[in-house]
Amino acid sequence: MGNIDLRFYRSIFLRRFPYFIVIALLVSAIGFGIAYVLPPVYRADARILVESPQISADLVRSTVPAEMIKQIQVIELQMMTRTNLLALADRLGLYRERPNLSANDIVDDMRSRTTIDPVRFETPRGADGATAFSVSFKAQDPVVSANVVNEFVKLILQRNVRLRTDQASDTLSFLQQETEKLSGKLNELEGKILAFKNENKDALPENLAFRRTQQINLQERLLQLEREEASLRDGRSRLVQIFASTGRVSGTTSLTPAEQALEQFRRILTEQRAVFSDRSPSILALQSQIAALEKEIQSEPSGADASIGKRRPLEMDMQLMEMDRRLTLIAQEKTALKQDLAELNQSISATPSNEMGLNALERQRQNIQAQYNMASARLADASTGQQIELRSKGERLSVLELATPPQRAIGPNRLGIAFGSSVAGVALGLGFIVLLELFNKTIRRPIELVEMLDIQPLATIPYIRTRGETHSKGLVFLPATLRRTLRI
Template sequence: MLGNFDIKYAWAVFKRRMPYFLVITTLFAAVATTIAYVLPPVYQSSASLLVEPQQISDTTVAAPVNPYEQIQIIEQRLMTRANLYDMAGRIGLYADQPDLSAGEIIGDMKTRIEFIGFQPDPTTKPGEPGATIIGVNFFAPTPPLATKGANELVSIILQENTRMRTDRASDTLDFFKGEVTRLTGEIETQSKKIADFKTANIQALPDSQDSRRAQQERGQQRLLDLDREEASLKSQRASIVWVFERTGRASANMALSPEEEELQTLQSQLLQQQAIYKSTSPQIRVLQTRIAALKQLVEQQQADRAVPSADGTAGKPLSELDVELAPLDQRLGDIAAERGLLEKQLADLDTAQQATPQNEMVLNDLERQLQSLQTQYTNAVSSLGQAQQGEKIEVMSKGQRFTLIEAPFDRNVPVSPQRVLISAAGLVGGLGAALGFVVLWEMLNRSIRRPVELSQRLGIQPIITIPYIRTAGERRWRRWAVVGAMLLIIVAIPVILLMIHTYYEPLDQLIPGLG
């Protein structure tokens, strides 16, 4: 360990270790310089593409393709193995290296392509809108190859941009055409379902529910009227029967034929004459004869009014009661028939009314589906119109597109390696390593080299100290050894690295990331 720090002593120690310092520094500098000048030059060729805005106002119709998505998709497609391998073949970058495998070629190609992406317009101030620029770089061992590679990149980007814009616009148009056709068919099918349902349930639809309810009310009122009329007719019939049973006549006011009136008159006279005369009296006999003749005539008239029987023969003559009750019975029969018809109609209406809520639910569901389809159809038609305009924009090249504004050109100055920087880094690294080596050596050196160290370690005070004095020959030998070592390093290290680079494997491939 060094004692109290002494600048003169430290400088003396440093001068003693100077040969090691110089050798280490020279070694690092030689290696760095050799590597810097052995590495092959890399040339860069760049191109700039402008994203042109849509030439038709986007408030009218928007182009269907986003340029920011396009460049990302194009980059991913370009960096696929097949595209990189084909591109390398077109450029001829590895024509002098036929032994390279496809994997090595693809891996190297990925390191040579650089997408700068979207850059702001350099002519505008920060925060102000400006043009959007895309930059691409290609790196190659010669300027012509770099330019050729950059041109390939530009061609692929422009071709893919055109293809993507037109294809996506066409695909969008085809999709919405299919949607409109599909929705048209579904709307027709749904409309037919609704029409068939209404036809099958025409008597139980919700829109005619009020009409059916009114019919029910009218039918029920008519039933009440028929019941009242029937009750009245039955009461009237019972009265007629009651009168007939007690008087022998269906009605006191019943109209009689002239013969019947004359017969009643003669019968009354006969009763009066019998009270005066004997039964053998000529007056009595005359009245009886006339009464008998009139009875035959009345009976003949009643026979003419008789209803024929089922076999066509003359039926039983209608009595006064039958004649009086016939219209009543006919009307009662009509009432019964009408009541049956009304009851059937009311039953049908009641069944329809009970089925109406379920039919309404089904019909509403069908109509909601139809409305949903019509909404989708309206949106699809609107989108189809926009897609047609978008396709027209892309076909006419009026939408957003990429345009080459700065073509690739040959640059005769390589962008790498940075030879001066590498050499300077090697020199600085050598100085640091050499200084660290000297400091570490002295920290680990336990030998006694000063009188003060002798006193501190042995506890004695020396009278005088005599340093070791080298002879002139020893000094010359030491100087030549240092110079020889430095010359050996300066010559041997570059030669060794050059031989490795030339005959074994290039240093930029042997040490990844060195280039």
């Protein structure tokens, strides 16, 4: 503070005071005039409440996202488009008195006047409060302001309903298409599985155990036939040897050849029934032969002399004929069994590859079936959600308070403008004085003399005006100052 020459700066301010007062008064007058002539601004407000779903979400859930804040933001963006704002301004005649205003200026002006803000409610910590939004518009006419806000509220409600119903309908349509597509894939794949099973019906994995059991039975039957064939061949050779060595057939002297053959057939029939069913071709053939022999025995003469001379050769021929016939049947049956066994072996060996292909198709079918079931469940939910939105039973917007023409203006702040203009006038006046001093390079103080000429004066004597000079200079200075200020 000791280095600041307050008397010098005070003298400068007093010398430049006319400039200061003129600038300050001029700027203040302009600010007061602006504050006086500015038209009043009115703001109308309306409140929109976000209502909770009327049906509990635990029972039925809507398919429309519950992020209402985002929906309001989307609606605001759609509503604030150029087309909508121009249509609203034209419908309400907002700029009828300003026909030269361009479309861009109209859009920018309406956007600057419109405000959509969430309403904050004071709730206990951790509690979920109600959600609401405030829609406001500023205008010079309170009725126009209220009308514009109510139009905006109407548009918001309409677009919210349309947005939610469109989302629900789009979701339902998408899920319907997805379900139909999955149903077609599922039918196509089931057709492939059916065709694959028909092409490989003898080599499917589900009847592999049955075919293995059948294979074992055929192998056992083939072994049994081979043993029976060996036994018959051995018996035939022994019979021929006995007859060749003795000239008779031992152990059969008391029975006729037909009776011996009948007993042998009955014994074979008993053995065959232990292996085959009564409908087997072998069983049926044996039964027919037994019936023929029984008829033949009944028709033979009862006298012993009629057959005593031919009993042994006939008996042997009958036994050999029966053995040969049986061997022929065994050979035929073995051939059939070997063919069936070969087919079984081939089907069993082809089963693993068929199982792999069938499993791949089944996995695809299960995956598509799971997707189809999920899509069907979602389709049912989407259908219910669409009904909820069509009947307005879900989350929705409702008007809590419509806009009414405001009674008091919110602007302009005339006192603020007047005070600001006064402060600006003072600042500009001081700034002008500082600017003049910055451009003034004359020497007015001893310290300036030392700094500029680098000399130390012994003493400085200021210019002393007489009373007449001071008076005349003051009278002349004021008009000149005013003229200079006006030119500036």
